Amino acid sequence: MTTKKLRTGGEVDAWCTKCRLDLTHRIIAMVGDVVKKVECKTCMSHHLYRQPKSERENRAAARASARSSSEPRAASSSPRGGGAERLTAAQRAERDQTLAWERAIAGQPSGAFKPYRVTLTFGEGELIHHSKFGDGVVAKVIDRGKIEILFKDGPRTMAHGQP
Structure with a gap:
């Protein structure tokens, strides 16, 4: 300048x-x-x-150095213990979804996953392999023609039981 x-x-x-x-x-x-x-x-x-x-x-950088040169803070002063990992609500929701997905498919052999097809009918908790979205688990059955499947990148509403 x-x-x-x-x-x-x-x-x-x-x-x-x-x-x-x-x-x-x-x-x-x-x-x-x-x-x-x-x-x-x-x-x-x-x-x-x-x-x-x-x-x-x-x-x-100047603010950070000024903070570090002033009196040191105790680690216990932060209510969360460290504060190094501050997540937004969206990041927390994404992390929770990924953890739920990992828990649902953990230790499952590849043979446990049914291939996804619109013509098949699925129940809650069934493991599914989708050609585009990968492995997932049926989170809930919305109605006779729709299910919500939890994939690694998030839930998706998909059709099932169609003729």
Whole structure:
């Protein structure tokens, strides 16, 4: 970033949301001394100003070093024990689905899996091998024509018992 005073029509380095790179942008809107909107000089897209990724990383590293140089924290102060593994709700749900799938098919020989066909009828807990989705287990029977099968990448509603 330059040391010149920023002004509308001037240039600034910014993260381009379309190019996904730190590039030179033209300032097209400011509020006071704060850059609000920019135009990428490479792809000509308009978007909100975002600091260059290199600046964000430098600031994050500085904050981390400041935190580590201040008084050390006890490991027991975190309610979860470590905090190193913080998962979002979606990540937790995905992990739980994968664990359920692994538990259901654990130790099953390959002969225990029935090949999936729309014409066959399946019951809850049956092991299925699908040509595209792989091994799965019938999680529930929705109705006479539909079942929910839990595959490694998540549940899928599929047809069964069709003539």
